[in-house]
Amino acid sequence: MDNSASRISRGRLLLVEDDADLRQSLSDLLRDAGFEVAVAENGLVALTYLEDSPPPCLVLLDLMMPVMNGWEFREAQTRNHKLSDIPVVILTADGRAELKAESLGAAGYLRKPIEVARLLGMLAEYEC
Numbered sequence: 629m630d631n632s633a634s635r636i637s638r639g640r641l642l643l644v645e646d647d648a649d650l651r652q653s654l655s656d657l658l659r660d661a662g663f664e665v666a667v668a669e670n671g672l673v674a675l676t677y678l679e680d681s682p683p684p685c686l687v688l689l690d691l692m693m694p695v696m697n698g699w700e701f702r703e704a705q706t707r708n709h710k711l712s713d714i715p716v717v718i719l720t721a722d723g724r725a726e727l728k729a730e731s732l733g734a735a736g737y738l739r740k741p742i743e744v745a746r747l748l749g750m751l752a753e754y755e756c
């Protein structure tokens with residue numbers, strides 16, 4: 629059996645997170661689970677990526693980031709009709725995560741520290 633060929637079996641995600649350690653550990657974990665993972669360290673890098681790439685099945689979005697934060701990213705994303713339909717799940721340590729997700733028009737939220745089972749369950753929901 630050719631394991632290298634069967635390794636990428638799921639959808640492509642975009643992970644937007646400024647914390648380099650978290651970005652690395654989450655993307656490793658997701659790649660091990662079979663996803664193709666694009667990463668961006670802030671909202672501006674994410675927007676640039678999205679404008680030049682086929683849409684990912686989901687964006688995992690941190691909120692507090694330098695250069696362009698998660699709120700600013702959402703503002704730009706929802707104004708762009710080519711990008712506005714891509715579902716976004718926010719990543720936040722904030723206790724009011726649900727309210728924040730709602731105010732951002734996000735599809736959902738994951739509270740930091742991220743629980744792997746919840747993350748994978750959410751990805752299954754979005755058919756990634």
Ligand SMILES: [Mg+2]
Pocket residue numbers: 645646647690691692693
């Ligand atoms: Mg951050």
